[in-house]
Amino acid sequence: MSLVAAPMAIVDLANSADQLQQAMEVEEEAKAEQQQQELGAGEQELSYSILMKGVRHLSxxxxxxLPDRYVLPAPDRPGAGLATTTSTSRVKLPVVDLSRLRDPSQRAAVLQTLDAACRGYGFFQVxxxxxxxxxxxxxxxxxxRFFELPLPERARYMSPDVRAAVRYGTSFNQAKDAVLCWRDFLKLACHPxxxxxxxxxxxxAGLRDVASGYAAASHGLFMELMEAALQALGIAAAAADGGVLGELAAGSSHMMTVNCYPACPQPELTLGMPAHSDYGLFTFVLQDHVEGLQVMHGGRWLTVDPIPGSxxxxxxxxLEIYSNGAYKSVLHRVRVNSTRPRISVASFHSLPAERVVGPAPxxxxxxAGKxxxxxxxxxxxxxxxLASADGKDKTFLQSRMLLHGAASSSSSIHTYHAHI
Incomplete structure (x- = not known):
């Protein structure tokens, strides 16, 4: 009887194996179909929940x-319009040497360089x-390493509250942006x-110690450069004299945004950050060796040649408002590429949020005609x-202008607030 049962058992096992294989194939097909839908293959649009996980997850x-939600309208794409750029459209920003600024015999010359950079470019390298x-x-x-953490660990810091001391997110405002940008970020409030x-x-490991040390160093440099800028503008700059520097010594706003721009499958269709200006006095940007920052100058987008360690x-x-238009808050944006991720750290420095800012008396x-x-x-x-204006072409600085005919170079600014 066992001799008869054995072949029967083998047949049963074979049938079971076939059934199992078929079930596995069906399951794999279902998984593949689900993954295809999630990844936006063909004409499929990514689900909202997948999009909100950020571009690091997508990459x-x-x-x-590129998912449709990240595709810019043709006129807004990196290579569109007259203010376009090519691989050779590069700029070496004016250089401010702080070792020379700290030398009394050379300070005046460096102040001239700083003043010219703030008037002509709105950008410089330190x-x-x-x-x-x-x-x-x-x-x-x-x-x-933060952006290499598993998504659930990063997602613990996701928040819709733009005032949150810690906020992890994607794009600018993923809940409201009509077109998302190819960026994930970690926002850290740094004051006090x-x-x-x-x-x-x-x-x-080490994020708190390392980032707090970096934040303190950034704030120290900001105070030094702010004093120099006030001196270049002809405004009493010593903290003991009171004024804006004294206010900053007593209290300020300082926020740091850590940015991740993963490799993008179709970088010609999107941007890491669209054209914007920064809301504050000075912004300090630390970037790795991968280029991407572009500055609007002379009607063209120019890629910044980074100086290592600068x-x-x-x-x-x-600062444009406080300088009464002498210094320019200009458009800048970030391009992405298809092969390498890019990391940058932006530190935003200004007066306390409740402080009213106007032109210096x-x-x-x-x-005198001023x-x-x-x-x-x-x-x-x-x-x-921000709450009342359209999500695109937010010209906040222009909305504060009294004399549009004598407008600054930033009158067409798309003011997306990089702080939030």
């Missing part, structure tokens, strides 16, 4: 086609700043530093503007 999943190379390398390292560090992510610094809306003289060019503004006014 890691191996997509080969070298010989004295920030330890280990601090810079450490910041880029923990930034990179001793009070906010405990709310920062514990992982990756900081790229740009004038913000607050020293720079307004109606009788009329007031801007209305006063504060952060609440800016947030109200």
């Amino acid at each position: 890691d999943s191996g997509i080969t086609r 070298v010989n700043h004295g920030v330890d190379g280990a601090v810079i390398a450490g910041m880029l390292d923990v930034a990179r 530093l001793r009070d906010v560090v405990a709310s920062w992510p514990r992982e990756p 900081f790229v610094v740009n004038v913000g809306d607050h 020293e720079l307004v003289d109606e009788a 009329p007031r060019r801007y209305m006063d503004t504060d952060f609440a006014t800016f947030l109200a503007y």
Whole structure:
């Protein structure tokens, strides 16, 4: 009987194996179909929940086609329009050497360079700043490792609250942006530093110590450059004299945004960050060796040649207003590429959020032909503007201008607030 049962058992096992194989194939086909739908293959649009996981998640999943939500209208794409760029459209920004600025015998010459850069470019690079190379390398390292964390670990810090001390997200405002940009970010409030560090992510290892050390160094450089800029503008700059520098010494706003721009399957259709200006006094940008930052100058988009170990610094809306239009808060954007991820760390420095900012009294003289060019503004006014304006072409700085005929070079700014 066992001799008869054995072949029967073999047949049963074979049938079971066939059934199992068929079930596995069906299951794999279902998984493949689901993955195809999630990854946006063909004409499929990614589901909202997948999009909200960010571009690092999309890039890691191996997509080969850009999801529709990331495709810019043709006129807004990187190579469109007259203000376009080519691989050779590059710029070496003016260089401010802080070692020379600290030398009394050379300070005047460096102040002239700083003044010309703020008036003509709105951007410059800072070298010989004295920030330890280990601090810079450490910041880029923990930034990179944060975005390498598993998604659930990063997602713990997702928040719709733009005022949250810690906020992980994607695009600018993924809940409202009509077209998403190819960027994930970690926002860290940095003031007062001793009070906010405990709310920062514990992982990756060392993030709190490294990022707080970097934030302190960035703030120190900001205070030094702000003093120099005020001196170049002819405004009493010593903290002991009071004025804006004294206010900054007593209290300020400081926010740091760590940006990740993963490799993009179709970089010609999207941007890491669209054209925008920064809301504040000065922004300090630390970037790795992968280029991507572009500045609008002379009607063209120019790719910034990064100097290793330097900081790229740009004038913000607050400084343009405070300088009564002498210094320019100009358009800049970020392009992405198909082969290499890019990491940058932007530190935004300004006066406290509740502080009203207007032109410096020293720079307004109606009788001398120096009329007031801007209305006063504060952060609440800016947030109200964001809430009321269309998501594209937010010209906040232009909305504060009193004399549009004598407009600054930023009158066409798309003011997407890089802080939030």
